[in-house]
Amino acid sequence: MKIQALVALSGPIAVVGAAMQQGMDVAVQLVNESGGVLGKPLEIAYIDNGGSADQSAAKLQELLSGGKPHAVIPGSASEIPAGIPILAQAGIFTSQHFTSATFNDPKKYPLSFGNAHTIPDYVGSLVDEAKKQGYKSIGVLDIDDASGEAFEAVAKPAFGEAGISVTFAQVPPESIDATPQLQQVLSGNPQALVFAGYSPAAGAMAKARTKLGVKLPTLGAQTFSANNLADLAAESDYAGITFQQLATSVKGTPQTDSAAFKKFYDALLAKAGGKLPFPINTYLVAYHDVVLAASAANLAKSLDAEKMAKALEGAKAADMPLYVNPVTFSADNHFPTFGPEDFVFTTYGPVDKGLSVPST
Known part of the structure; x- marks a missing residue:
């Protein structure tokens, strides 16, 4: 088997791509x-797409013109969506880690599988934590972009169904001062706050909280924490x-103490010379992209x-011993399902060799 990545x-984002490699x-x-794949060594070929959706599409068309690959990993980050429809049309097995549930559609993308948590997964965990703490009203700061819109589309009804009223304010991704947005949600007198979004504006949210002397309990969503x-x-x-x-990002959890994780982590540390400049999930999602494709071929006893x-x-977890994520795939679900037990809530702490070490 030869995977094209x-x-x-x-x-x-070349530094991210290098970590994923x-x-x-x-x-x-x-x-x-x-044991390899079907008794033979697994091979992988890397194709540089520059982190660009346009380059990805062009490189895929060039790749497909030369024949049908066994499996393709369509990118590192935001360029991934450009490749999935192309690969679906060509009938190529696709293993990827884009978090949008848009591509968890086995009828539309029957040969595409995801290796990342989705927005409903971490929102469900947030709602459970808010209910556990007894909050009835929450003010949310998120990012004013497509990711923020997608988060709100899931979070608003989820909190509502739990009987928790929620007010949102959007912070521009390039913002260095989120004070106006924080004041906006505070005007509704919420019992707690939620900060969400993978963006430099996350720092502006935290600084605004300090600037205004806010003492309300505050939850940082997984995207904020990342x-x-x-x-x-x-x-x-x-x-x-x-x-x-x-939980796979935090030292000392059942997930990071598991045999599958330790095998991955020890091998990664050895390869990287003990230095991991990125949080572990950067390496783990890419690892899973490969393991999933190889596991699929071995389970099928075929490259079809x-x-x-x-x-x-x-498949069951025992069928994929190298796969760290939950193994919950079905005819209706081509992504791993992360339940509340797959998330943890911690205090702030340093990242040591890729793993978060909460302060005690």
Whole structure:
């Protein structure tokens, strides 16, 4: 089996692409140490797309003109959606980590599988935590872009169904001062706050909370927590904020203590010389992209894309021992399902070798 992986090895997110390449290299290593695919070594070819949707589309068309690949990983980040429809039309098995549930549509994309949590997953965890704390009203700051719109579309009804009233204010992604937006949601006298969004504006949210002397309980959604927070604001600005994180990103959880995670993590540390400049999820999603495709072929005993997809739809965790994420695929669901138990709420703490270490 040979996987074709589009990855940003040049351009503005090349450092992210390089980290993801390390994750994919580790996956190839561990798959081959476990017997390879269909008894032969797994191979991977990297195609630089510069992190660009246009480049991705062009590179895919060039790739497909030369024949039908066994499986394709369509990108590193925001360029991924450009590739999925092209690959679907060509009938190519696709393994990817874009978080939008838009592509979790087995009828429209029967050969595409995701390896990331989706917005409903982490929103469900946020709602459960808010209910646990007894909050009846919440003010939310999120990002004024497509990701913020997608978050609000899920969060508003989810909080409403839980009997929690919610007010939103959007912070421009380039903002360095979120004070006006925070004042806007505070005017409704909420019992608690939620900060959400993967953007440098996350620092502006935390700074505004300090500036206004806000003492309300504050939850940082997973997207907020995933930022490189130490570069965006002072540690004191995060005092009093509880951070929602994927359990696979936090040291000492059942997920990071699992055999599958330890095998991945030890191999990654060895490959990277003990230095991981990015949070672990950057490496892990790319690792999963490769492991999923290899597992599908082994389970199907075939490189036929339809047989691979069918095999995954009936897979159990024991069938995919290298896969760290929940194995919950079905004919109606081509993404792993992350429940509340797959998220943890922590205090602010440093990131050490890719893992968050909450302060005690």
